Amino acid sequence: MTVTQYLADWRPYPFEIAETRLEFDLAPKGTRVRSQIDFRRKGPGDLVLDGAGLRTQSLAIDGKPLDLSLISKDDERLVVPASALPDSFTFAAEVEIDPEMNTALEGLYLSGGMFCTQCEAEGFRHITWYPDRPDVMAPFRVTIRSDKPVLLSNGNPVSRGQGEAVWHDPWPKPAYLFALVAGDLVAIPDSFTTMSGRKVELNVWVRPGDQDRAGYAMESLIRSMKWDEETYGREYDLDVFNLVAVDDFNMGAMENKGLNIFNSKLVLASAETATDGDYERIEGVIGHEYFHNWTGNRITCRDWFQLCLKEGLTVFRDQQFTSDMRSAAVKRIHDVQTLRARQFREDAGPLAHPPRPDNYQEINNFYTATVYEKGAEVIGMLKRLVGEDGYRKALDLYFIRHDGQACTIEDWIKVFEDATGRDLTQFKRWYTDAGTPRLTLSEDWQDGRLTLHFRQETAPTPGQPQKPPRVIPIALGLIGPNGDEVLPTTVLEMTEASQSFTFDGLGARPVVSLLRGFSAPVTVAREITADEQALLLAHDTDPYARWQAGHDLALDALIFRATSGTGGAEFGQAIGGLLTDAAADPAFAALCLSLPGEEEIATTIAARGGVPDPDAIRTAREALAQDIATAHEAELARLYDAMETPGPYRPDAEGAGRRSLRLACLGLLTRIDGAARAQVLFNSASNMTERQGALECLIAAGKDTEALAAFAQEFGSNRLVMDKWFMVQPLRATPDQAVARARDLAERADFDWKNPNRFRALISGLCANHAAFHAADGSGYAFTVDWLMRLDPVNPQTTARMCSAFETWTRYDADRQAHAKAALGRLAAMKGLSRNTSEMVTRILA
Ligand code: ARG
Ligand code: ZN
Numbered sequence: 001m002t003v004t005q006y007l008a009d010w011r012p013y014p015f016e017i018a019e020t021r022l023e024f025d026l027a028p029k030g031t032r033v034r035s036q037i038d039f040r041r042k043g044p045g046d047l048v049l050d051g052a053g054l055r056t057q058s059l060a061i062d063g064k065p066l067d068l069s070l071i072s073k074d075d076e077r078l079v080v081p082a083s084a085l086p087d088s089f090t091f092a093a094e095v096e097i098d099p100e101m102n103t104a105l106e107g108l109y110l111s112g113g114m115f116c117t118q119c120e121a122e123g124f125r126h127i128t129w130y131p132d133r134p135d136v137m138a139p140f141r142v143t144i145r146s147d148k149p150v151l152l153s154n155g156n157p158v159s160r161g162q163g164e165a166v167w168h169d170p171w172p173k174p175a176y177l178f179a180l181v182a183g184d185l186v187a188i189p190d191s192f193t194t195m196s197g198r199k200v201e202l203n204v205w206v207r208p209g210d211q212d213r214a215g216y217a218m219e220s221l222i223r224s225m226k227w228d229e230e231t232y233g234r235e236y237d238l239d240v241f242n243l244v245a246v247d248d249f250n251m252g253a254m255e256n257k258g259l260n261i262f263n264s265k266l267v268l269a270s271a272e273t274a275t276d277g278d279y280e281r282i283e284g285v286i287g288h289e290y291f292h293n294w295t296g297n298r299i300t301c302r303d304w305f306q307l308c309l310k311e312g313l314t315v316f317r318d319q320q321f322t323s324d325m326r327s328a329a330v331k332r333i334h335d336v337q338t339l340r341a342r343q344f345r346e347d348a349g350p351l352a353h354p355p356r357p358d359n360y361q362e363i364n365n366f367y368t369a370t371v372y373e374k375g376a377e378v379i380g381m382l383k384r385l386v387g388e389d390g391y392r393k394a395l396d397l398y399f400i401r402h403d404g405q406a407c408t409i410e411d412w413i414k415v416f417e418d419a420t421g422r423d424l425t426q427f428k429r430w431y432t433d434a435g436t437p438r439l440t441l442s443e444d445w446q447d448g449r450l451t452l453h454f455r456q457e458t459a460p461t462p463g464q465p466q467k468p469p470r471v472i473p474i475a476l477g478l479i480g481p482n483g484d485e486v487l488p489t490t491v492l493e494m495t496e497a498s499q500s501f502t503f504d505g506l507g508a509r510p511v512v513s514l515l516r517g518f519s520a521p522v523t524v525a526r527e528i529t530a531d532e533q534a535l536l537l538a539h540d541t542d543p544y545a546r547w548q549a550g551h552d553l554a555l556d557a558l559i560f561r562a563t564s565g566t567g568g569a570e571f572g573q574a575i576g577g578l579l580t581d582a583a584a585d586p587a588f589a590a591l592c593l594s595l596p597g598e599e600e601i602a603t604t605i606a607a608r609g610g611v612p613d614p615d616a617i618r619t620a621r622e623a624l625a626q627d628i629a630t631a632h633e634a635e636l637a638r639l640y641d642a643m644e645t646p647g648p649y650r651p652d653a654e655g656a657g658r659r660s661l662r663l664a665c666l667g668l669l670t671r672i673d674g675a676a677r678a679q680v681l682f683n684s685a686s687n688m689t690e691r692q693g694a695l696e697c698l699i700a701a702g703k704d705t706e707a708l709a710a711f712a713q714e715f716g717s718n719r720l721v722m723d724k725w726f727m728v729q730p731l732r733a734t735p736d737q738a739v740a741r742a743r744d745l746a747e748r749a750d751f752d753w754k755n756p757n758r759f760r761a762l763i764s765g766l767c768a769n770h771a772a773f774h775a776a777d778g779s780g781y782a783f784t785v786d787w788l789m790r791l792d793p794v795n796p797q798t799t800a801r802m803c804s805a806f807e808t809w810t811r812y813d814a815d816r817q818a819h820a821k822a823a824l825g826r827l828a829a830m831k832g833l834s835r836n837t838s839e840m841v842t843r844i845l846a
Contacts, residue, residue, distance in 0.1 A: 002361050002835065002838065002839065003361065004359050004360070004361055005304075005359060005360055005361070005363075006358060006359045007303070007305040007356075007357075007358040007359065008358070010302070010303050010305075012042070012043060012135070013042070013131055013133065013135060013136050014041060014042055014043040014044060014045035014046075014047075014082075015039040015040060015041055015042055015047065015131070015136075016039070016040050016042050016136070017037055017038060017039055017040075017131075017136060017137070017138035018038040018039075018040060018138070018139075019037075019038045019138060019139050019140075019141065020035070020036075020037050020038075020130075020138040020139070020140045020141070021035065021036040021037075021140075021141045021142075021143075022034070022035050022128070022140065022141070022142045022143070023035075023142075023143040023145070024142070024143065024144045024145065024146070024180065025145045025146075026099075026115055026144065026145065026146035026148070026182055027099075028098070028099055028100035028110060029098045029099075029100050029101070030096050030097075030098065031096065031097050031098070031099055031108065032057075032094065032095075032096055033093075033094070033095050033096075033097065033127055033128045034092070034093070034094045035091075035092065035093050035094075035095075035128045035129070035130070036090055036091070036092045037090065037091045037092075037130070037138070038088070038089075038090050039088065039089055039090070039091060040087065040088045041085070041087045041088070044082065045082060046079050046080060046081050046082050047078075047079070047080040047082075047085055047091070048077060048078070048079050048131070049077070049078040049079075049080075049091075049129040049130055049131060049132075050076065050077065050078075050122070050124075050125040050129070050130060050131065050132040050133075051071070051075065051076060051077070051078060051095075051125050051128070051129045051130075052075070052076055052107075052122075052125045052126045053075070053097070053107075053126055054075070054095040054096075054097060054126075054128065054129065055095060055096040055097070056068055056071060056093065056094075056095050056129070057094040057095060057096060058092075058093065058094045059078070059091075059092070059093050059129070060091070060092045060093075061080065061084070061085065061089050061090070061091055061092075062086070062089050062090055063090075063092075066080065076125075078129050091129075093128055093129045095128050095129070097126065097127065099115055102126070103754060103794045103795055104794070104795050104796060104797060105118055105248055105249065105250050105756070105795060105797070106118055106122075106123040106126055106250070106797065107119070107123045107124070107125075107126025107127050108126070108127050108180065109248070111246045111247050111248035111249070112207070112246075112247050112248070113183065113184070114148075114181065114182065114183030114184070114185070114207075114246065115146070115148065115180065115181065115182040115183060116179075116180070116181050116182075116183070116244065116246050116261060117178065117179050117180050117181070117256075117261070118249070118250065118251075118254060118261065119175060119176045119177070119178050119179070119254075119256070120176040120177070120254060121176055121304055121307075121363045121364055121367075122176070122363065122364075123176070124175035124176060124178055127178075130175050131175075132175050132176075133174070133303065134174040134176060134300050134301045134302065134303065134304065134406055135174070135300075135301075135302045135303065135406035136174060136175070137172035137173055137174050137300070137404075137406065138172055138173070139168070139169060139170050139171065139172055139173075140153075140154060140155065140167075140168070140169045140173070140178065141158075141166070141167070141168050141169075142154070142155075142166070142167045142168075142169075142180065143164065143165070143166050144164065144165050144166075144167075144180060144182060145163060145164045146163065146182045147163055148182040148183050148184060149183075149184055149185070150181070150182065150183055150184070150185040150187075150205065151164070151165035151181075151182050152165070152167070152179075152180065152181040152182070152205070152242055152244065152259055153165075153167035153169075153178075153179060153180050153181075153259060154167060154169040154173070154177070154178060154179055154256060154257040154258045154259050155167050155168050155169025155170065155171070155238060155257065155258050156168055156169070156170075156238055156239045156240060156258075157240065169238075169257055169258065171237065171238075171257060171297070171298070172404060173257050173297060173300070174300055174406070177255070177256050177257045177297055177300075178256065179254070179256030179257075179259040179261055181205070181242075181244050181259065181261065183207075184207070184208065185205040185206065185207065185208075185244065186205070186206060186207070186208050186210075186211055187203040187204065187205050188203065188204040188206070188211055188214045188215060188217075188218050189201070189202065189203050190202045190203075190218050190222065192221075192222055192225050192226075192236070192241075194225070194229065194235045194236055195229045195235055196235060198235075198236075198239075200225075200236055200238070200239060200240065200241055201239060201240040201241070202218065202221060202222070202240075202241050202242075202243075203240070203241075203242050203243065204217045204218045204221070204243045204244075204245070204267065205242060205243065205244040205245065206244075206245045206264070206267065206268065207245075210245070210264075210268055212270065213267075213268040213269055213270045213273065213274075214245070214267060214268060216269045216279060216282060216283075216651065217243065217245075217262075217267045217268075217269070217282060217286055220282060220283040220286040220287065221241070221243060221286050221290060223283070223287075223325065224286055224287040224290040224291065224321065225241075225290065227287070227321050227324065227325075228290065228291055228294070228317075231320065231321075231324075232294070232317070232395060232399075233396070233399075234291075234293075234294045234399070236293065237293070237298070238257075238258045240258060241258055241260075241290075242258065242259045242260070243259075243260045243261075243262060243267070243286070243289075244259070244260070244261050244262065245262050245263075245264040245266075245267035245268060246261060246262070246263065246264060247264050247719060247755065247757070248754075248755055248756065249261070249262070249263035249264075249756065249757075250756050250795070250797045250798050251263065251367065252266055252285050253266050253285050253286075253288070253289045254289065255288075255289040255290075255292030255293065255296055255297060257293070257297050260289045260290070262285070262286075262289070263757065264719075264720065265278070265720050265723070265757060266281060266282050266285045266286070267282065267286075268720060269282055269651070271648075271649035271651075271686065271687045271688065272686065272687065272688060273688055273715070273718060273720065273721050274651075274688055274720075275688050275689040275692055276651060276655070276656035276659055276660070276689045277689075278688075279651035279656075280322065280326065280651075280656070283321075283322065283325060284318050284319075284321070284322045285318070287317075287318045287321040287322070288314055288315065288317075288318035291314050291317045291318060291321070292310065292314050294399065295310055295313045295314045295317060296310035296311075296314055298399075298403055298404065299398070299399070299402045299403060299404075299405060299407055300405075300406045300407070301406060301407065301408075302406040302407055302408050303408075304360070304363040304366070305356055305357060305358060305360075306356065306407065306408050306409055307356075307363075307366060307367070307371050308355040308356055308371045308372075308374075308375035308378075308409070308431070309407060309408065309409055309412055311367075311371055311372045311375055312355060312371065312372065312374070312375020312376050312378060312379055313375070313376075313379055313412075315372050315373060315375065315376035316375075316376040316379040316380060319331065319335055319376060325653075326652075326653035326656075327587060327653045327657070329543035329544070329588065330587045330588065330591065330653070330657070332517060332518065332543070332544050333543070333544055333547050333591050335373070335376075336518045336544065336548075338369075338373060339369070339373045339374070339377065339521060340600065340603075341597070341599060341600065342369035342373065343368075343369035343370055343373045343374050343436075343521070344436050344521075344523070344603065345599075345603055345807065345808060346368060346369050346370055346804070346807065347370065347374075347434060347435055347436045347461070348436065348459075348603070348606070348607065348808075349807040349808055349810075349844075350462060350807060350810070350843055350844050350845075350846055351368075351804060351807050351840075351843055351844065352370075352434040352435060352461035352462055353366070353368070353370055353434050353461075353462075354370070354431060354432050354433055354434045354464075355370055355371055355374050355375045355378060355430070355431050356409050356431045356432060357371075358432075360839075361835060361839040362800065362835050362836045362839050364797050364800065364801075364836060365800055365801070365836060365839055365840055367801075370434070374521055377520075377521040378430045378431065378521075380519075381427075381430065381471075381473050381519070381520055381521075382416060382424075382427065384473045384475070384491060384519055385422070385427070385471070385473055385491075385493070386416060386419075386420045386422060390416070390419060390420040390422075393419040393420065394415050394416045394419040394420060396419075397415050397418060397419045398412065398415045401415060402415075409428075409431050413427070413428055413431075426469075426470065426471050426495060427470075427471045429468065429470045429471075430470060430471075433458070433464060433467060433468075433470070434461040434462075434464055435458040435459055435460070435461045435464070435467060436458065436521060436522060436523055437456045437457065437458045437467075437470060437472065437520075437522045437523075438456070438457050438458070438459075438522065438523045438524075438525060439454060439455070439456050439472065439474070439494075439515075439520075439522045439523065439524050439525070440454065440455040440456075440457075440524075440525045440526065441453070441454055441512070441514065441524065441525070441526040441527075442526070442527065443512070443527075445509045448504065448505055448506045448507065449502060449503070449504050449505075449506070450478070450502070450503045450506055450509070450510065450512075451500055451501070451502045451503075452500060452501045452502075452503075452512065453498065453499075453500045454474065454492075454494055454498065454499050454500070454501070455497065455498040456469055456470070456472060456494065456497060456498075456522070457497075458470075462843070462846065469494075469495065469496055469497045471493060471494070471495050472493075472494040472495075472520045472522060473491050473492075473493060473494075473519045473520055474491065474492040474493075474494055474514070474515060474519060474520065475489050475490070475491045475492075475515065475516040475517055475519035476489070476490060476492065476512055476513060476514050476515070476516060477489050477490065477512075477513040477516060477540075477541065477542060477545075478503065478506070478510035478511070478512060478513065479510055479511045479512075479513055479535060479536060479539055479540060480507070480508060480510050481508050481509070481510070481511075481535070483535065483538060483539035484539075485539075485541050486506060486507075486510050487503065487510070488541075489516050489517075489542065491519065511528075511532045511535055511536060512526075513536055513540045513541075513542055513545045513549075514526065514545065515545065515548075516542040516544065516545045517542060517544050517545075518544050518548075523607065528552075530553060530556070530570035530571075531570070533549045533550070533552055533553045533570075533574075534549075534553065534570060534573070534574045534577075536549035537549040537550040537553065537574050537577075537578070537592070538574075538577060543588065547588065547591055547592060550571075550574060550575075550578070550592045551592075551596060553570060553571045553574060554568075554571045554595050554596055554624075555596045555600070555601065555604055557569075557570070557571045557624060558595065558596060558601050558617070558620050558621055558624060559601060559604060559605055559608075561620035561623065561624060562601060562605070562612075562613065562616045562617045562619075562620035562621075563605070563610065563616070568624050568627065571624070571628075572624075572627060572628055572631055572632075575592070575593065575628055575632065576631070576632060576635070578592055578593075579593075579632055579635045579636070579639065580635070582639055582661060583639065583642055583643075585657075586643060586657040586658045586660065586661035586662075587653070587656070587657030587660055587661070588657075589661050589664075590657065590660035590661040590663075590664040591660075593661070593664040593665070593668070594664050594667075595621055595624060595625060596621075597770070598614065598617050598618055598621060598770035598771060599768075599770050601617045601620075601621065602614065602617055602770065602808070602811065603808075605617075606808075606811040611811070611812065611813055612811060612812065613813070614735075614770055614771040614774040614775075614776075614812070615735070615771055615776070617770070617771070618735060618770070618771040625667075625668060625671060626671050626672075628668055629668040629669060629671045629672050630672060632668075633669070633672060636665045636668055636669050637665075637669060639661060639662075639665050640662055640665040640666060640669060640677065643658045643659070643661050643662035643665070644658075644662065645658050645659060645662075649686065649687040656689070659687075659689050659690060659693075662690070662693075663689075663690070663693035666678060666681065666693060666694065666697055667693075667696075667697060667700075670697040670698075670700065670701050671701075675697060675698055675701040675703045678694045678697035678698050678701065678703075679694075679698065679703070679707075681693070681694040682694035682695055682698060682707050688721070688724075691711075692724055692728065694707075695707055695708070695711060695728060696728050696731075696732045699728060699729060699732040699733055700732045700733075700734070702734065704729075708725070708729070711725055712725060716750075719755075719757070719758070720757070722750065722758075723757050723758055723761040724761070726745060726751070726758060726761040726762045726765065727761035727762065727764070727765040728765065729741055729742075729745060729765070730742040730745070730762060730765040730766035730769055730772070731765040731766070731768055731769050732769075733769070733772070735769065735771035735772040735775060738766060738769050738772035738780075739766065739772055739775060739779045739780055739783055742762060742763075742765070742766045742783060743783060745762055746762060746787070753787070753790070753791065754794055754795070756795065756798045759787070759791060759795075759798065760798070760802070763784060763787050763788075763802060764802065764805070766780065766783065766784065767780075767784060767802070767805035773805065774812060774816060776815065776816065777819070778816070778818075778819025778820070778822070778823065781806070781819050781820050781822075781823040781824075782819070782823050784802075784805060784806075784823070785823040785824065785826055785827050788802060788803065788827055788837070789826070789827055789830055792827075792830065792833060792834050792837050793832065793834075796834030796835070796836040796837055797836055799834065799836065799837050800834065800836035800837045800839070800840045801840075803827075803837060803840035803841060803844060804840070806820060806823075806824060806844050807844055809821070809824070809844070821845070824841055824844060824845055825845075827841050828841045828842070828845065
């Protein structure tokens, strides 16, 4: 049975809660949960509570037993009629649950013998009867009884005795922010003194033996706390902050009040086991979850349709944090790459939805790139339109006006209107309309006057055939033919379907440096010659636009090769120029040197109305890389040596930049040196960044047998490092071997597929190998679906999310489409398919 939820159906909850008291007697089987909830009537209506998979022992109102027949047939609802309720009352329940059987990892479950919880979005109903909706907020008092040595919940500790701990969280919160942890854990302790002088106890909790890899997480937490005070004036509000690493986790991490729970891969790091990318993500996600304390917890969402209210804003904040901690230019380019790869792809296919959707079947399917990353882009646009000052004023007002409330996107927009006096009616379309606008530029040049004609169009998306024009902030500059900037960054506000802007008094015809800083999440169509792109790549003052020029040059060359055979000379030449002073800005040079991926090439071909051929794309990309390597061998070899990072490993932006350039050079050189350098680096590198980089090169070159064995020998007992080993093989193997390899790996005893990290490593590794996943014989699709069918009964959430590998299936040729459709059809027809996966498959096939 599928039930669709609609935004339009939201009604206020008729009760508020003065306090929620919970008592847990923990056991792998038969955990007892006793609850007492003090309700007060606010409006008319029955008392409706949510539950899922609970063995209800007793129910009572003010001590008087309630009949268990008030529970619905499907066991998911408990309705006490209004007539049976006084205006204030205490509801009490006693239920039993089995954490040990909880493989879906939603609610209370066991991970490696440790009890832990995940309640967002609707996991609390798996713990006890409750109004499991974000607009019902309450202070919580929690008693945990267990023989585990460490017992944690939200808020401040009240007592920590033998076998029992009591926690009190004074800040009213919705149930999705509840958390409990009980296990054999050790802490990395530290403290932080807030800007008003309060001392906060900090702990990063890990399994014994992992302490030496938890230091970076603690440093990141302290940096986050300081940054939020300095940048947003936000102070932490409890006496303790606990952060726990768990091995079995469906997502990245969770911002439970005062007790953040993290996937261990986003906590544990050492030079030998984590890459530069891992370090950057750890810092970013620790920031993200910490920043939720204000944007998400103190101010939460009224309903799940408003998810981007907290996620878009918190992603935006974590992006700012990373830019401040590292390189703003590199961070922006990374973010644009991610947005294009994940969100543009989503927006162009059957799963397209607005940042604020107005209907869903399973909310867990909406923790998407659109809600998160596009949600952040929309805030970036807002900030550009109202300016730094306006943004700061609006945010200050938001925190004052809405502290303690559950809010909507309308509240958010109103704050900007009130703080700045701007009318944002049209801007709101960015929240309610799906799809990526296509911005077309044509130019007129006459007598020192440049006229820019812009058009915007957005293709229809599911359920939204009409797309009225949006406000598009277009940041641009002008670069003269000699490379000088003749107009610094200027923001044009486009509000119509087509609109022209004029620049007068120019000496010679300049080249437009368009969409600086990627000022709006749009695609661009314009006429520009390879020479003009090369000019921008050489001289643009905006790092994003400069990178984009080179990237477009490469993309055009690749598409030309993939569809008609030759091309790429200009890009090869431009790269030559870039390599000469690459050492001055290694991270930037590395970004320019890495060719657009196969997936992006396919996306671009499809967007231009073509049918991408995965094999031709692969061949074209390999050939261009080969040409570049051959043409620039000496320079690449020189840079490879120059980018060695002497001394002990440091995970900072500078070192990471040098290593990324070094590995970009290695990827090219491996094609012509018989993988000699990769072999040497693999054997000599003392950090995982270079180790993994070299291993990937060896796999691509087909010279990996010994390296893989050595790697497994060395890291066999480290789950996180072995996830890398499982991931890089299907990802980097040549397309003719990748599926067979994935199949072999799946047979291994250590392919612990019930662990989401391990499952994703192998299966998503294959899905990300474009030519292998889209193999002409359909073997990539079939293998993926076989495993999704196996996982669905065990873990619907992770299965459903991974269905998005298929969201582009209609782009490809008829034979591939037939294979994809057959595979998806098998999944759709599976008996007992979860609601999560069923919604995804139905939408993908629609
Ligand atoms: N709020 C978390 C974050 O973005 C994500 C948790 C989502 N979990 C889920 N099962 N849908 O930080
Ligand atoms: Zn978040």
